[in-house]
Amino acid sequence: MRIALDAMGGDHGPTPNVGGARLALDANPDLTVVLVGDETQLAPLLAAGNLPAGRVEVIHASQTVEMKEKPAEALRRKPDASVFRSWQLLAEGKVDGLVSAGNTGAVVAGGLKTRKFLKCVHRPGIATVMPTAKGRCVVLDVGANVFPKPRHLLEYGAMGTVFARHILGVERPTLGLMNVGEEEGKGHDLVQKTYDLFRNSPLKERFVGNIEGRDIHRGAVDVVVTDGFTGNVVLKLCEGVFDFVMGMVQQEVIAPLPNDRGVAAQALKGLVGKYHYSAFGGAPLLGVEGVCIICHGSSKDAAIANALGVAALDVRVKLNEKIVAELEALPANGEE
Amino acid sequence: MRIALDAMGGDHGPTPNVGGARLALDANPDLTVVLVGDETQLAPLLAAGNLPAGRVEVIHASQTVEMKEKPAEALRRKPDASVFRSWQLLAEGKVDGLVSAGNTGAVVAGGLKTRKFLKCVHRPGIATVMPTAKGRCVVLDVGANVFPKPRHLLEYGAMGTVFARHILGVERPTLGLMNVGEEEGKGHDLVQKTYDLFRNSPLKERFVGNIEGRDIHRGAVDVVVTDGFTGNVVLKLCEGVFDFVMGMVQQEVIAPLPNDRGVAAQALKGLVGKYHYSAFGGAPLLGVEGVCIICHGSSKDAAIANALGVAALDVRVKLNEKIVAELEALPANGEE
Numbered sequence: 001m002r003i004a005l006d007a008m009g010g011d012h013g014p015t016p017n018v019g020g021a022r023l024a025l026d027a028n029p030d031l032t033v034v035l036v037g038d039e040t041q042l043a044p045l046l047a048a049g050n051l052p053a054g055r056v057e058v059i060h061a062s063q064t065v066e067m068k069e070k071p072a073e074a075l076r077r078k079p080d081a082s083v084f085r086s087w088q089l090l091a092e093g094k095v096d097g098l099v100s101a102g103n104t105g106a107v108v109a110g111g112l113k114t115r116k117f118l119k120c121v122h123r124p125g126i127a128t129v130m131p132t133a134k135g136r137c138v139v140l141d142v143g144a145n146v147f148p149k150p151r152h153l154l155e156y157g158a159m160g161t162v163f164a165r166h167i168l169g170v171e172r173p174t175l176g177l178m179n180v181g182e183e184e185g186k187g188h189d190l191v192q193k194t195y196d197l198f199r200n201s202p203l204k205e206r207f208v209g210n211i212e213g214r215d216i217h218r219g220a221v222d223v224v225v226t227d228g229f230t231g232n233v234v235l236k237l238c239e240g241v242f243d244f245v246m247g248m249v250q251q252e253v254i255a256p257l258p259n260d261r262g263v264a265a266q267a268l269k270g271l272v273g274k275y276h277y278s279a280f281g282g283a284p285l286l287g288v289e290g291v292c293i294i295c296h297g298s299s300k301d302a303a304i305a306n307a308l309g310v311a312a313l314d315v316r317v318k319l320n321e322k323i324v325a326e327l328e329a330l331p332a333n334g335e336e
Numbered sequence: 337m338r339i340a341l342d343a344m345g346g347d348h349g350p351t352p353n354v355g356g357a358r359l360a361l362d363a364n365p366d367l368t369v370v371l372v373g374d375e376t377q378l379a380p381l382l383a384a385g386n387l388p389a390g391r392v393e394v395i396h397a398s399q400t401v402e403m404k405e406k407p408a409e410a411l412r413r414k415p416d417a418s419v420f421r422s423w424q425l426l427a428e429g430k431v432d433g434l435v436s437a438g439n440t441g442a443v444v445a446g447g448l449k450t451r452k453f454l455k456c457v458h459r460p461g462i463a464t465v466m467p468t469a470k471g472r473c474v475v476l477d478v479g480a481n482v483f484p485k486p487r488h489l490l491e492y493g494a495m496g497t498v499f500a501r502h503i504l505g506v507e508r509p510t511l512g513l514m515n516v517g518e519e520e521g522k523g524h525d526l527v528q529k530t531y532d533l534f535r536n537s538p539l540k541e542r543f544v545g546n547i548e549g550r551d552i553h554r555g556a557v558d559v560v561v562t563d564g565f566t567g568n569v570v571l572k573l574c575e576g577v578f579d580f581v582m583g584m585v586q587q588e589v590i591a592p593l594p595n596d597r598g599v600a601a602q603a604l605k606g607l608v609g610k611y612h613y614s615a616f617g618g619a620p621l622l623g624v625e626g627v628c629i630i631c632h633g634s635s636k637d638a639a640i641a642n643a644l645g646v647a648a649l650d651v652r653v654k655l656n657e658k659i660v661a662e663l664e665a666l667p668a669n670g671e672e
Contacts, residue, residue: 068518068519070519070521105517131580132580133580133583143516146516146523146524147524147525178569180479180482180564180565180568180569181441182404183404183406185406187482187565188482188483188565189483191565212568212569212572213568213569213570213571213572213573213574213575213576214572214573214575214576214579215572215576216573216576217573217576217577217579217580218576218579218580226569228516229516229523229524229527229566230565230566230569232516232548232549233514233516233548233549233562233566233569233570234549234569234573235549236548236549236550236551237549237550237552237553237570237573237574237577238549238573238577239549239550240549240550240551240552240553240554241553241573241574241577241578241581242577242581243550243553243554244467244468244469244553244554245577245578245581245582245585245611246581247469248607248611249585249589249604249607252603252606252607252610253585253590253600253603253604253607254589254600256603257593257596257599257600258595258596258599259594259595259596260593260594260595260596260600263593263594264589264590264593264596264600267588267589267592268585268589270588271584271585271588271589275581275584
């Protein structure tokens, strides 16, 4: 299979993208990586990186969307940006998927612009995998759709269920709606209407009802459905709390140890690596034709390689076919 | 000063409330606690607890709102519930404040029903104090108002600023609006309109603009303004991530230590205590006449005592007078 990599995307420019491509090619024998970006910058990195020639291609893109650039402006002013060229390759069927550590808004905007959504999908959503006390769960949407309609959230539930089953390996995933309390009738209009949609859909057997913020890491459910505003705050808050607590543990627990400071610091480093976002292979934009994986802007080689690996897996298991089958089972609903 | 304590509120019934009252009376010589609840249950606890007779009163309330009860139903069916009786005492001026570890929705509903809001306040909001890498910050609203108007958020910014200055001791508090990105124009309609309100208000000098989830624990600002839906998810998510990470540290870092396991476990316990919600003295419902502090349902003696201490402090520093002065400086705005 062929995956486009937005080689200019991310805080660190093309270097970790090329490094990540090399790692991913080693790990996935069926993979070809199409590096999209400035070929004059990429050529020396490719030469130095010793990448397998037959499994890497370069498609030149003369522009780059900056991390802080407004997506709508970028779309207008930079048609030849590496991220939009990657989407174009996907829309033309020249690749099976794309990976980008660039400006998340621009990645999503590029996808929305192609309008190539899966059958039955009204709005794509970004899913992210989070660690829990019982394993892993998938949370969506974490930022593509900050003011969704109930129907969108129902579709996110269906897509998340398919993702949990085929990517996380949970045979019978359970599903919860993020809310401010467990009882029916809690929260604002959006969650109340969404609750009713789930209760009256074929997903009702997986739907445990409302969950609260503390339930995510307890592993209360396999799929957490929320609007893109709340989900984005959740995603970034977890990162902040994790960094904060790890810093405090280092400072107040490990630093004062009389004998085991070294071994404890090493174990803490292992823990940070295990639960760091980079270990979870990026966030898929679910609901588009083809596969799109969005990486954290600060991704290094390993995170890019994990994301390419997840993109390859999504293609391999035919995730999109399964999503369409799940969505076709939902009741038709005029409300977009 | 006189503070009413909803003696029946919380997961553990009256015992930690009476215990907390005793601790708070020891720590605050100017405090009288009015225990509101079932006098037949309270009498033996008071006798056994050896509370200073002249500084404790009991007001009988024949009903108790259960933790899972729907607030609107409770208001209708249980007029003599301890939490509503506490509000009544406050509305009648018989106490200066109230503390409850009971059903949060019922506490808020009781306050909304009295309609005794401070001058210039359209909707009260719940504030909570969170630890950060630089000290502490206040986040509001965390659940009183799940679908606010921009004007409400502006008022929360003003109230949070006063709280940060007079309770957290920050001379020149900074203020941020929770959003999905830092750039102006990010997010949904509510945050975009709120952003403009802040930029065009006397608070503009304190307003740093949009912040993201990860900024809270970095200590990017002293006051975080958000809607009650997002804020409630934030509050409970922090609890969940904290518990999850502490569990992992115990299991993967501390348990395998060859020599220092005991001392490390002790230090971790200290850290948990320091950053546990119970150390932060409950969450004030800001914007009502008098003082109202809402405690976590699982509060034990120390958490109740801290909340009573914070209530006493709010009265002592005349927090409400200062809130009204700050709100009077805001531009009048027809929008409720």
